[in-house]
Amino acid sequence: MADRPGRGWPAELELRLHHIAVVVADLDRALAQYLDLGFSPPERFDVPEQQVRVVVFAAGPGYVELIQPTDEAGPIARYLRKRGEGMHHVAYQVTDLERALAVLSAAGARLIDERGRRGVHDWRIAFIHPESCAGVLTELVEVPS
Numbered sequence: 001m002a003d004r005p006g007r008g009w010p011a012e013l014e015l016r017l018h019h020i021a022v023v024v025a026d027l028d029r030a031l032a033q034y035l036d037l038g039f040s041p042p043e044r045f046d047v048p049e050q051q052v053r054v055v056v057f058a059a060g061p062g063y064v065e066l067i068q069p070t071d072e073a074g075p076i077a078r079y080l081r082k083r084g085e086g087m088h089h090v091a092y093q094v095t096d097l098e099r100a101l102a103v104l105s106a107a108g109a110r111l112i113d114e115r116g117r118r119g120v121h122d123w124r125i126a127f128i129h130p131e132s133c134a135g136v137l138t139e140l141v142e143v144p145s
Contacts, residue, residue: 015094027068108132109128
């Protein structure tokens with residue numbers, strides 16, 4: 001996709017904004033800040049396979065995730081050390097994750113995940129390299145029916 005300027009994501013993906021994720025060093029401090037902003041009490045998750053602890057706030061039809069690394073050697077901890085707290089990724093909901101990955105791969109997107117994996121709420125997720133999304137780490141999410 002990066003080699004084809006002016007072309008967007010394939011239209012058949014029917015992308016819909018799902019959530020944004022913010023990486024934080026101190027989940028409890030960040031949670032208090034978001035509650036002070038007026039967010040409703042969130043759900044909490046530990047996702048050991050991704051080495052993160054996650055707080056998920058409902059925000060209109062989507063969500064805001066706060067993510068804190070749980071393993072100092074893991075990828076989120078490395079990201080936090082390199083870039084500091086702040087925006088980590090944008091996620092878009094798709095109806096068929098495997099099909100979306102195949103379509104994006106065929107269009108030249110650089111995929112981090114060739115196949116879906118489990119995320120919070122048992123959502124199926126996969127990441128696309130920032131190189132293929134104007135510098136933004138992008139997640140695709142398939143919500144089970």
